[in-house]
Amino acid sequence: MADANWYVVHTYSGYENKVKANIEKTIENRHLEEEILEVRVPLQDVVEVKNGARKTVQKKLFPGYVLVNMIMNDDTWYVVRNTRGVTGFVGPGSKPVPLSEAEMKPLGIRTENISIDFAEGDTIAVVAGVWKDTLGVVQRIDFGKQTATINVELFGRETPVEIGFAEVRKTH
Secondary structure: EEEEEEEEEEEEOOOHHHHHHHHHHHHHHHHHOEEEEEEEOOOEEEEEEEOEEEEEEEEEOOOHHHHHHHHOHHHHHHHHHOOOOEEEOOOOOOOOOOOOOHHHHOOOOOOOOOOOOOOOOOOOEEEEOOOOOOOOEEEEEEOOOEEEEEEEEEEEEHHHHHHHHEEEEOOO
8 A cells, every 4th residue: 555645735715624624525425534544724823912912823824725644646636636625736737746754844743753762851962963962951852843852051051952852862
């Protein structure tokens, strides 16, 4: 069986939730649950101040776009492409291009889980990235973003730095 990837679908602006609902309905009607796995409209929390009152509201991260986790074949392409409100897949010509691991990370969508052997309070060594060869004490672990916040010495002061799980290892 082919691997499922995340694809970006362009929609009419304001139709994102309608497109999501239409695709999900089609998946149910045509029994495509094994091929089209998930449809998402990425949202972010934004704090708005109206009449002096602070209010957190959810706004679309990418207005006019919907993310679809699917196994690309003629059938699934046809179903998504011909959904009412969809103008096409993002990619050159009519060829959809899946999102890469690096593009997925800021969206908070993980494709793999990294297991870690350290906890808060442990000293870890950074083995990759800008902070390579730096030692730091773990202050916080965020499994959702798969990052650890460590304190490093910068200009003579302790400064918190967020490092990805794949860039660190526990010191013994």
